Amino acid sequence: MENAEYLKIRLSSIHPQVPVTFDVFISVSDRMIHYLRAGGTLEAEKIENFEKKAPDNFYIRTYEKAAFKQYIAHLMLSEELSSFEKATLLRESSLALVEELYESPDIAAALNESKEVINEFVELMDRDSDAMGHLIGLSSHDFYTYNHSLDVGIYSLGLGQVAGYSGDDLRELGQGALFHDIGKRHVSVDIICKDGPLDNVEWAQMQQHPQFGLLILDKYEVSDAIKACCFEHHESFQGNGYPQQLEGHEIHPMARIVALTDTYDALTTKRSYNEPMTPTDAISFMNEKLKGRYDSDLMAAMHDILFRMEKAKKAV
């Protein structure tokens, strides 16, 4: 249901035992029905039950978005929650916000809001060294532009951190990664959602999304690095990428990170016409079949990321 008055949220962005500070609604036959009132608490079984029946049907009022974000920010500081719980809550709550970034007609507001989203991730990573491993392990493997963008954002923050980025640079990288496919707003929905490989005409339009993205971002006060993440994420180290056929070090360092995490996410994501690869298979495939397309130091750093993810998985 498209309704500007309501914002879709994932029910798993609400923690059982912690009372909500906003009303939660469920959409039934196009009507919004109160599911939980501010001050109420969800029971774990109730979450599980509803998530199975109607995982995509929960909403808050748009004007209560600030309360929702504050609720999450507060949970991130709780000493009672584990790294895994925090990573789950942050990822699930951010999906709602990233979906809005990609749908919102107000791009200036979306760009601003993305700073807050990325900031929460960077702060969690700074406070809790295990969180990154969990965040990466939680990637959805479903392909929707906003899911994909959030996953590329998270992978890029992880890879960026290993590559030595921190503070404002890391935030800038995260924002660039979150918006790397913003140009897909101008590609026809039929092409984006096509249930199979694209034909030549469709492919030509799809390949224009870096330019479309740059045209969008050029209208706003956005750093060159963020624009580069958008415009250069399909360039290849060998010079056979698009749209500019840049080579190796001509590609912006942040765009090199996004190019790698973008491909990694595509390979490990389920599309209707192919099965997802496991993380290890995806890295082997990129090292062997796509050899030379990516920065080799960054490819090596990806092993470190996967190691952290495995370690985090075992710790849960």
Ligand SMILES: [Fe+2]
């Ligand atoms: Fe792209």
Ligand SMILES: [Fe+2]
């Ligand atoms: Fe992408």
